[in-house]
Amino acid sequence: MEIPKLLLLWVLAAVALGVSQATLLDHRVLPDQRISSETGTIFVHELERELFQEAFPTGSEDDDALITFQTHLWDHPDLPRWLRYLQRDPRQPGYLYGCPTASEVGTHTIEVLAYNRRTYATVSQRLVITVIPAPGGEPPYQGEFLVGNRNVEELLPEAAREMFLQCSSGVWERRDLQVINITSALDRGGRVPLPIEGRKEGVYVKVGSHSPFSPCLESAVSPQSRFRCSLGQQPLASCYDTFAPHFSIRWCNLSLLQVWPSPTTPGLVWGSGVLEEDGDFQPPTEVPPHDLLPGFLVTLLVPLVVAALLCLLLGHLMCCRREGVQKRDLQTTDIQLVHHTTIHGDTEELRHMAGSRDVIRDVPRPLSTLPMFNVRTGQRINPIPSPRDGARVPLLPQ
Numbered sequence: 001m002e003i004p005k006l007l008l009l010w011v012l013a014a015v016a017l018g019v020s021q022a023t024l025l026d027h028r029v030l031p032d033q034r035i036s037s038e039t040g041t042i043f044v045h046e047l048e049r050e051l052f053q054e055a056f057p058t059g060s061e062d063d064d065a066l067i068t069f070q071t072h073l074w075d076h077p078d079l080p081r082w083l084r085y086l087q088r089d090p091r092q093p094g095y096l097y098g099c100p101t102a103s104e105v106g107t108h109t110i111e112v113l114a115y116n117r118r119t120y121a122t123v124s125q126r127l128v129i130t131v132i133p134a135p136g137g138e139p140p141y142q143g144e145f146l147v148g149n150r151n152v153e154e155l156l157p158e159a160a161r162e163m164f165l166q167c168s169s170g171v172w173e174r175r176d177l178q179v180i181n182i183t184s185a186l187d188r189g190g191r192v193p194l195p196i197e198g199r200k201e202g203v204y205v206k207v208g209s210h211s212p213f214s215p216c217l218e219s220a221v222s223p224q225s226r227f228r229c230s231l232g233q234q235p236l237a238s239c240y241d242t243f244a245p246h247f248s249i250r251w252c253n254l255s256l257l258q259v260w261p262s263p264t265t266p267g268l269v270w271g272s273g274v275l276e277e278d279g280d281f282q283p284p285t286e287v288p289p290h291d292l293l294p295g296f297l298v299t300l301l302v303p304l305v306v307a308a309l310l311c312l313l314l315g316h317l318m319c320c321r322r323e324g325v326q327k328r329d330l331q332t333t334d335i336q337l338v339h340h341t342t343i344h345g346d347t348e349e350l351r352h353m354a355g356s357r358d359v360i361r362d363v364p365r366p367l368s369t370l371p372m373f374n375v376r377t378g379q380r381i382n383p384i385p386s387p388r389d390g391a392r393v394p395l396l397p398q
């Protein structure tokens with residue numbers, strides 16, 4: 001009874017652990033998002049809470065979910081130098097913003113990780129930011145305004161930037177203005193404001209144009225105005241402050257900058273392999289048919305011809321250039337031939353005798369044991385002496 005109970009307990013514990021693990025490690029991946037950006041212009045990407053909130057598993061659909069983000073370059077621990085991340089509060093959206101320069105042209109892949117602070121669920125998304133060179137080049141006339149009554153994230157939404165441009169076109173008297181950079185005054189040595197309603201950090205907004213500054217702006221940075229500023233007074237202004245109700249500009253902190261495009265740096269030349277903005281690669285679907293016959297013939301025929309030639313050469317050498325036994329015999333001296341044939345014949349005889357060693361009766365007597373014939377006397381003698389008179393018989397006939 002004890003063992004089944006224990007087993008049941010184990011199974012229950014494992015299931016409970018598994019479930020809690022599943023909720024703990026809940027992670028979703030959103031599809032990649034492609035954004036493009038131009039050099040010399042502010043880039044702002046809002047990390048929308050709603051997008052990530054929908055991706056969190058069900059059960060966490062409370063509207064004020066606490067979401068924080070973590071952003072970094074894909075495969076790297078930090079963001080690229082030109083990009084900054086900001087989120088004031090877990091109940092507010094996060095912002096990625098910055099101004100890419102010519103050296104940042106290319107593709108930057110950013111990984112965004114969103115945490116739900118209640119359920120610990122995570123959602124990740126990849127942002128593929130393509131930085132392209134500005135077609136008109138960098139605006140040579142740049143003015144930087146310090147907005148005293150704003151925090152940086154309040155100027156990042158597009159509507160706020162549009163409004164700021166409208167206001168600045170009033171004092172600049174131009175229409176082609178664009179926001180180049182937005183920086184918190186805290187990053188420029190400003191002080192953290194007291195936690196009093198209405199106190200803000202202050203934001204530096206850099207605005208650029210291709211046309212010169214208006215007399216109004218120039219008078220605001222004139223030596224006379226600077227002197228008044230050092231006395232704590234407002235600078236001389238010959239025009240109406242069109243920012244007035246929305247943005248309070250610190251006119252003493254205005255700086256005007258004239259940037260000459262350096263002629264030494266040649267513009268980046270885009271090759272034919274670079275995709276258009278937001279374009280996806282379309283692989284060619286049809287391949288033009290290749291004529292493979294010549295290649296096939298060359299690969300097959302050349303080795304065949306070589307092999308045939310080698311065969312012919314070998315055949316000619318072996319069949320037509322053979323010398324034969326007759327020619328050899330003609331070239332050999334007679335005495336050599338006789339030597340050879342006698343040696344040959346003796347060897348044959350010995351072999352024959354060795355082969356029939358067992359059948360003693362059938363063995364013919366060796367030729368050398370046959371009675372010898374004396375040419376002069378006509379006498380035949382047995383070269384094998386009888387045991388009896390072996391001592392008296394001479395070995396050679398006389």
Ligand SMILES: *[C@@H]1O[C@H](CO)[C@@H](O)[C@H](O)[C@H]1NC(C)=O
Pocket residue numbers: 040099100101181182183187
């Ligand atoms: C934008 O502002 C940041 C912060 O002040 C600065 O580091 C960066 O160089 C500026 N970028 C451009 C293109 O001016």
Ligand SMILES: *[C@@H]1O[C@H](CO)[C@@H](O)[C@H](O)[C@H]1NC(C)=O
Pocket residue numbers: 146185188189190191202229250252253
């Ligand atoms: C604005 O300019 C004044 C004087 O030029 C300077 O003392 C002050 O630090 C500047 N403010 C900020 C936020 O940079």
